[in-house]
Amino acid sequence: MRISAFRKAHFNAAHRLHNNNWTAEKNQQVFGLCNNPNYHGHNYELEVKVTGEVDAETGYLIDLKFLKDLIFEEVESRFDHKNLNLDMEEFRHLNPTAENICYVIWQRLRQRLDEKFELAVRLYETPRNFVEYPG
Numbered sequence: 001m002r003i004s005a006f007r008k009a010h011f012n013a014a015h016r017l018h019n020n021n022w023t024a025e026k027n028q029q030v031f032g033l034c035n036n037p038n039y040h041g042h043n044y045e046l047e048v049k050v051t052g053e054v055d056a057e058t059g060y061l062i063d064l065k066f067l068k069d070l071i072f073e074e075v076e077s078r079f080d081h082k083n084l085n086l087d088m089e090e091f092r093h094l095n096p097t098a099e100n101i102c103y104v105i106w107q108r109l110r111q112r113l114d115e116k117f118e119l120a121v122r123l124y125e126t127p128r129n130f131v132e133y134p135g
Contacts, residue, residue: 004051005061009071011080014041015096018085039083044101045124046075048109052117062117074108098125099133106133 016039017031027035034040048071050062082088084096090104102123110119124130 001054002052003054003061004049005064005067006050007048007064007067007071009046009048009076011044011046011076012041013044013079013082013084014039015084015091015101016040017095017097019095039085042125044079045127045130046071046105047122047124049120049122050113050117051120070109070112074112075105078108079105098123098129098131102131102133106135110135 015034016036017034018027019030022030048067050067052061054061078088079101084091084101088096091100094100094104102121105123106119106121109121113119118135120132120134122130122132
């Protein structure tokens, strides 16, 4: 039986959308308020989707405690209450857009998740704006 399991998580983080190769005017034109030199923050909501075959012996697709701990270690403890631009090496030279944050999270989870599982990550920057990376 092929099935998907989901886990939700939450973190708060600040960022600034900025391209160092552009002028201040172009950054302001493209990113608007999100280019604030003093940064701005979001209450991010995360959904992690794991898909695969149910184990005949356990009846589990994946141990949800393992998934909970994985998300805590790789996402919540690393991203929560951080300034993504300043505090996270991944974003030193990568613009921390919702798209890039989502992809970085997917990469962090993928490296520790058994390859037998498909992985998708959905990240809500606001209740109405979200992105998804299906791998």
